[in-house]
Amino acid sequence: MTRLHVAIPESIDEALGLLGKWGREAAVIAGGTDLVVELKDRLKSPKALIDIGRVPEISGIRETEGGDVWIGALSTHAEVASSTVVKETAPVLADACAQVGSPQIRNRGTIGGNISTASPAGDTIPALYVLEASVEIIGPKGKRVVPIESFFQGPKKSALAFDEIVLGVKVPKLGKEYVSFFRKLGQRKSLAISIVSVAFAGRCQEPGLFTDVRIAFGAVAPTVVRARTVEKAICNMKLDPKSAQYISKLAFRDCVPITDVRGSQGYREVMACNLLYEGLLEMGRVRKA
Ligand SMILES: Cc1cc2nc3c(=O)[nH]c(=O)nc-3n(C[C@H](O)[C@H](O)[C@H](O)COP(=O)(O)OP(=O)(O)OC[C@H]3O[C@@H](n4cnc5c(N)ncnc54)[C@H](O)[C@@H]3O)c2cc1C
Structure with missing residues (x-):
């Protein structure tokens, strides 16, 4: 039987020291909802687990002096979904966190x-894309900030080095004139990884007229992708049910889905368009009420 060392650092410096000591033989663990599955399936077999759950520097949600919202890496999905500041200034992220897994997963997963x-199916990621967030990372050489789109390099591949820790995400606030939504399609309503997901944010100056439109799709490419073709199209026309249907059909142009156990390539292409259309229609209804 192999021995697994477990360390519970109480500061970020201690955590980095342990990562330095164990190197690639270590795995950082937060809520464990992804990692424990990988350990059980023997997809990973580290010699040491570094449990960062008690590191104070990566906890909490607060407004920064620069006017952003800082969300510590240890914030659970439940905490983000119920945070007043996130609900008011980045509602699309609160919506996305509220749709992760089940209450148990939301209380544990960070x-x-x-x-x-x-x-590419991580539900917080499309929301962070449309918020144009950035990821704060710390490692042996100090802190660095990576724009969210540059952080992801492929399925399960990121800019994070083995000896680095994510401190948190910095989220620019959406102004009051912005509307946003997050929708996902899973094999059932809860406890389901997204087959397709979409996040939308846009500045609405008068009903149906949008500027600064940002749309991101999850689970339709090796990483989450911005749908820039549709973004441009929406900015150039008045949105009503008919134009929304036409525009939504352009969604697949920025997607390169694969076929996997959850859905085929063709199904994902169609559902990406439908999910966006549904979200745009619902948004129109809510704003008229
Ligand atoms: C039943 C079930 C349902 C799920 N449903 C969903 C869903 O609907 N939507 C969704 O998006 N996800 C879902 N997930 C996946 C999972 O819950 C989330 O990805 C969760 O946010 C992972 O956070 P965690 O704290 O549990 O990470 P962990 O499992 O602790 O860690 C995951 C990985 O990240 C690394 N890591 C963790 N924190 C840091 C850090 N601060 N710095 C550096 N590395 C770090 C770990 O080393 C590990 O490689 C589900 C999982 C399960 C088991």
């Missing part, structure tokens, strides 16, 4: 873990 896993 935003830092969701990002670090770097799955």
